[in-house]
Amino acid sequence: MGTTDIGPPDYHTMLPGVIKKNYGKWKYHEIIRPGVLKHVSETGDVVYTVRVGSPRLVSVDFIRDICDVADKYCEGHLRFTSRYNIELMTGDIANVDKVIEAVKKLGLPVGGTGACISNIVHTQGWIHCHSAATDASGLVKSVMDELYDHFTNMKLPALLRISVACCINMCGAVHCSDLAIVGVHTKPPKVDNEKLAAVCEIPTTIRSCPTGAIRRHPDENIKSVVVREDLCMYCANCFTVCPAMPLADAMGDGVALYAGGKVSNARKPPMFSRMIVPYLPNNPPRWPEVVDIIKGVVNVYAEHARKYERMGEWIERIGWETFFRLTGIPFTEQHIDDFTHAVETYRTTTQFKW
Amino acid sequence: MGTTDIGPPDYHTMLPGVIKKNYGKWKYHEIIRPGVLKHVSETGDVVYTVRVGSPRLVSVDFIRDICDVADKYCEGHLRFTSRYNIELMTGDIANVDKVIEAVKKLGLPVGGTGACISNIVHTQGWIHCHSAATDASGLVKSVMDELYDHFTNMKLPALLRISVACCINMCGAVHCSDLAIVGVHTKPPKVDNEKLAAVCEIPTTIRSCPTGAIRRHPDENIKSVVVREDLCMYCANCFTVCPAMPLADAMGDGVALYAGGKVSNARKPPMFSRMIVPYLPNNPPRWPEVVDIIKGVVNVYAEHARKYERMGEWIERIGWETFFRLTGIPFTEQHIDDFTHAVETYRTTTQFKW
Amino acid sequence: MDENTPLLDELEKGPWPSYVKEIKRAAKKNKAAKDLLGIQELSYKDKVTHWKHGGIVGVTGYGGGVIGRYSDVPEQFPNAASFHTIRVNHPGGWFYTTKALRQICDVWEKFGSGMTNFHGSTGDIILLGTTTENLQPCFDALAGIGFDLGGSGSALRTIAGCVGPARCEWSTIDTLNIVHDLTMEFQDEIHRPRWPYKFKIKASGCPNDCVAAIARADFTIIGTWRDSLRIDQNSVKEYAEKGFDIHKLIVDRCPTDALEWDEKKKELTLKPEDCVRCMHCINKMPKAIRPGVEGGATIMIGGKAPIIKGAYLSWVLIPFMKMEPPYHEMKELLRKIWDWWDEHGRTRERLAELVERVGLKRFLREMGIKPVPQMVFKPRANPYVFFDKK
C-alpha cells in the first residue's frame, strides 16, 4: 500500500509566472477578439488568454500536443475551464497569433468567449455509463458541428450555454442551461428475476421507487419484484440500486430538450431549464432531429432577444406561449408538470398572450 | 311544504331605471370625489353612485334606514358591493349631496373609492362561529376607527384591501389581501373522550388530520383518539369533522397578520398574502397591538410605495428584507415556510439586500 | 341576565359605524338579539367563542341553506340557545328594490333575531340567529316574497358576480345574467349537497376581478377579449395636456412593454400581440382606453382557501370561451367537472386538490381539453414524465 491522502498538487506550483505575480490584483479585462481575453493588472502587467475548444474525451497524445504549444509560447503552463476548454496564457501579445496558429494546426477552434456558444458541458453516454439513454459525445459533436460559428464568433444577444446529459441523473448543470439535451428512457425496467434474486436487496429495491411502482413478486416462490408500469416514469432510480432492472431499450430510449435555464445571478436569479421537446428518438450517428430543433431555437433567439438577454430572460419576457409560437415547437400534455411542485407552474392569472 | 327551488329574484326586477336603460352601454367613469362615482353612458346618460360604509353586521332597522334614503333620492333602489358597502345611485347630480347628507345623519361614512382603504371583508367571529379564534367584527371596528380617514379620502399610492378571518378557514379572500388579519389557534385540540365516543367517527377523525397527528387512543377501552402534540399545527380540520376536539383556548388563541396579497390582474398577477406577524394574543375589545402594527404598515407603505403600486408590488420591488427593516417587524423562524411547497420560497440567488 | 356590557361598549366609540350599536338596536325589540349581546360580551371577557358545532337542521326538501348553531351557555342566555343562520340567495349584482329589502326585514323581524349580514362573504344575505322551529315558517315566508335559500355544505354555493355591465364600462361578459342563469339551472346542485365538498362559482366582468373570483372560486369566470384594446387618441392627448405622465405611469408600468408613447405627437400605440390584458392602462385612463370588442371569458379552476392542502389561486383552463346564453358550453363543462370530481374526489377534497393529486394532464385528458401553453406559467423543469405505455 502506497501513500494515501496526499491530496492534489498545491495550485501554487501550477501557476504561470504572470498569474502568480498578479494574483488577486487584476483590474479589468477585455475580449480583444473572439477567443482572446486580455486581463490587465493593477501592477500594469497584462496577460492574454487564448481559449481553445476541446472534445474533452481525448487521448493522452492530445494532451501532449497541447503541452507542446504551451511549452513553446506559454512558459509550460496552461489551464482548463469549467466547460472543458483549454486556456493558453501569455504575457506577450506577440505570442497570441502564434498560439492561435499552432492550435489551428491541431484542428482546434479558438473561441468560446463573450456572447457565444461555448463548449458543451456533457457526460459519458455510451462511452462509459451503464445508465446512458443516449450518447453524449456524439450529440455534442453533431450539435457543435452545426453551431461551430457561434463558438468562434460573438454575435448572439448573450452567452448561450448548452449541456448534454445522457440520462436524467443529469451529471453537469443541465437542469440550469440555456439549452439542454437529456437522454431519457421511456420504457419501464425489465426485471431479470434470476439476477435480481442473486444481486439485489428486495426491500431496498422497492423503497427506491419514488412513485411506489415496485412491488414484491406475487408468486412467493419467485424472489423478485414486479413493476406497475402505469406508475413508472422511468427515473431509473431502481436500476441504480438494483442492476437487475435495466431500462435501456433501443426503441424507447431517446432524448428530451430543455431551454431557458441559467446559473449566473446577473439581472435575473438563476432559473431551471424547462421542457421544450418531451422526446425524440435516438438517431445516431448524427441525431438530425435534435440538431435541427436546437439550431432552430438558437436562430429564433438570436433574432428576437434583446442585447444581453439570456435565453430564459427572453422567454420570460415574451411568455412561453410566444416561445412555442415563434419556434413552431408543438406544446403537448407532457409539457405540463405533474410532479411534486407542479401546481406552482399553473398559470394563476388571466395575463397571457393569444 | 312550500314551494322549493324558485331561486333568487331575477336581477332585472331590481335594477334602477337608469341602470336598466344603459345596461352594457357604459363608456367611462370618473371618481368625482371620494365616495362618489360618475358613470357616463354611450347614450349620454349619467349615473352617480354614492358609496357608503356599513358595519355589515346590522339590524333590520339599519336596512330600513338605508331604504328610506333610497326611497327619497334613488327611486327606491340600491345595491351592495362585494365588500359590503352600500351604493346609492341617482341620475341627478343634485341628489348627490342630499344622499351624502342623509347617510351622514345616519352616522355612516362616504368613501371606499379609488386609492383608499375600503370596507374590510370579514367573517363571523365570536358572533356566530364555533371555529373562531378571534372576533371579526370587533377587529374590523378597531382597525377602521383608526384608518377611518383612509376610507374617506384617496391619498394612498393605490387601493389597499384589508380582510379579517376569524380562523384559518379564511372565509373571504383573506389569503390574497393587501393586509390580512387571521384568527389562529396555537394549542392542540383538547379531546373530550366521552363526547368523542358518542358523536364522532374515529376513522374519519384520524384521517382528517393532514399531518397524521391523530391516533387511536392507546387504551383499548377508551373509544377515542389522542393527539401527538408535536405534529399539530392547529388547523382545526379535526374539529370540523369531530366536535369533541375543540381548539379554542383563552391563552392560546390570537391573530396572525399577513401582507402583500392581491386579486386583480392589473400589472402583476394575483399574489398570496404572506405572513408578517405569526401571532399576537387576543386583546379585546380593541386589539391595540394589532391595530398598531396595521397602522404602522399602512404608513410605511404610504410613504414609500410608488403611485399605483399595490402593497405586494411594492414589497416585491423593495424585497421582503427591506419590508421588515422599514416596518421594524421582527423576522422569525415562523416566517419561514415549512409546508408542502416551502422550498419554492427559499431564496435561490445571491441577489438580496443587506 | 347581565345587561352590563363594558367591553362591547368600548366598540360603540370611534367614527366607524358600530356593530355593537346595531345589536343593541335589535336587542331592544328582540330577546335573542339581547342574548347575542350577552354571549358576545362573555366571549370578549373569556376570549373564546361560546358557540358549539351545529347539528343538522334545515327546511323540508333542502339539504342546506341553514347553518345550525347552539350556544355553550344556554342556561345563561336561553333566548340564543339555538341561533341558526339562514343563507338567502341574493339577486345577481346585489341590486335591490327597497320594497324587497323591507319585505326581508319584516320576515326576519318576525321569525328571527333581527340581525343580519348584508352580505356574507360568499354573497348571501345572512339572516343571523333563529330557532329550529322557526326555520320552516321563515323559509315559507321568504318564498312568499320571492326569495330562496343559498348554498351550504357539500353543494354548489351561492354564485356571485361583479356589478359588470349594469354599471361598469369594462365588462366583456354579462356577469349578472351568467350568475342568474347558472343559479336557476343548478337549483338542485345548490340545495341538495351530494358532492365530496363545497363548490364555488364566481364571475368577474374583466381582469380587475372585483369579486375576487380567482382567489375564491373553484370555477372562475373572468371577462377578457380576443382583439385589441381600443385607444382614443384625442382623449390620450387630453390626459397628456392635463399633465398626466403617460410615459412613467402607464407605458413603464405595462407588464409586457406593449405600449409605446410618442412624446412629440402625444400618441399612444399598442403592439396588440404583446398585450396581456392586465387592465392597468385602461384603469388609469378610462376615458381614453377601453377593452376590445370581441368579448368572452377566460375560464379558470381551483381557487380556494387554505384548508387542507393550502390555498390555491385559480388557474387557466380555457383561455377563451364565448359567453352567450344559454351558456351551453360552460354548463356542459361544469357538469363534466362535477361528475369527474364526484367520482374521484375524496371527502373534503376540493377540485384543485384533486387535480393536483392526479395531475392536470389527466384532468385535461378526461375533460377532453387540449393542452395549451396559456395554462401554465412555464413548462415542467423535472424530467419525470409518464409517457403512454405502448
Add this chain to the structure above:
Amino acid sequence: MDENTPLLDELEKGPWPSYVKEIKRAAKKNKAAKDLLGIQELSYKDKVTHWKHGGIVGVTGYGGGVIGRYSDVPEQFPNAASFHTIRVNHPGGWFYTTKALRQICDVWEKFGSGMTNFHGSTGDIILLGTTTENLQPCFDALAGIGFDLGGSGSALRTIAGCVGPARCEWSTIDTLNIVHDLTMEFQDEIHRPRWPYKFKIKASGCPNDCVAAIARADFTIIGTWRDSLRIDQNSVKEYAEKGFDIHKLIVDRCPTDALEWDEKKKELTLKPEDCVRCMHCINKMPKAIRPGVEGGATIMIGGKAPIIKGAYLSWVLIPFMKMEPPYHEMKELLRKIWDWWDEHGRTRERLAELVERVGLKRFLREMGIKPVPQMVFKPRANPYVFFDKK
C-alpha cells in the same frame, strides 16, 4: 473483432474536433481503446449502452475514486471487458504545468487505455478505462507524481472553484485557496464514503458563478461584498463617449433600479442600499465598475440534479461570511451539517431533500443559525405554523 466503424466514422467529419479521432488515435497504441471503439460502434448500431453496473473495485485504503465498469459484450471485446475509470483530483483552478500533464499521460499510457476526460463535470481528471489489476499500480504511480484520487460514492466529492483571483478581477474571495484548503482538510471525507449520499462543494468568486455552484453543489460558496460597488466616473464617461448606451443597457437592466444616469453630466450614481450585487453593470462595464472591497461569501446549501425529489438550486444559508484562512467558521459549519445529515438523512437523500423533509426551520435551529429574511424570497403564505408547545 470488427474494425469497421461506419457510424462513428461519420463523426470524424465536420469542423468541431472529433472524439472519434481521439479514440482512433489511442486505439493505434492500445487494445483497450481499440475495443472501446468497437463497443461504441456497437452502441451506435444497437442504440443501447453496452456497459453494465460496476462491481466494487478500488485501491487499498480508499473507499472511492474509482468507477467500476464492465462491458456486456466481453467475448466480442475482451480488452475492454473491464474498463474502470479513475477520478484524479485536479489542482485548484485547473492550472497545470506541462510537466505534470505529461507525467499523467505517461502513467495512463502505461496502466490504462490512454483515453481521458479533461475534465469530468465535477472537475476531476478522468482516466477512462483500465482493468482491476492495474488500479493499484496506477494509483501508486499517480501518487508518485504527486496526484491523488477524487471523490465518488457517498462521500465528499472533488471540490471545484472558478479561476477567481488567479485571473479574474471580480473575485471577492480566494477560490483556489478555499478549494485547496478544504480539499486537504477533508481528505478522509473524500476518500472514505460513509454518508447517506454524495456531498458536493463548489466555490465561485462572484455571483456570475462560473462553476455553476448554485446548481450543482450541496454547499455553495459565492463571493460577494458588504460595501458599495466602485464606480470610476472617468471610465464611465469613456464608455458613454464611445456610444455605449448606458441608460438602456445598464440602468434599465438593473434588477432593482439601483442606478441613476445623468445624461448631461455623463455620471452614473448608485443607491447602494438598493444594489443586490447581481454583477450586470460590472460585467458590461468592467473598466468602470468594480465590486466593493469588503469581500466575503454568501453561503448557500442544497443545489443538486433531479434524482430523487427533483432538482434544487442552492438557497441562502449565511448571507455573508468572512473568508479568511484557515476558514474555521466554514469548516465548523460543514462538520455540523455533515453530522446532522448523517444522523437524520435516509440512504440516497441529499441535504436539500432532508432539509425539505424536516423543514428549514428545524435545520436552522439545529445548526444554531438565526433566521433572516435573506434566506427566503418571501415569507410563508400558509397559516400552518408549528408553534412551540408551551
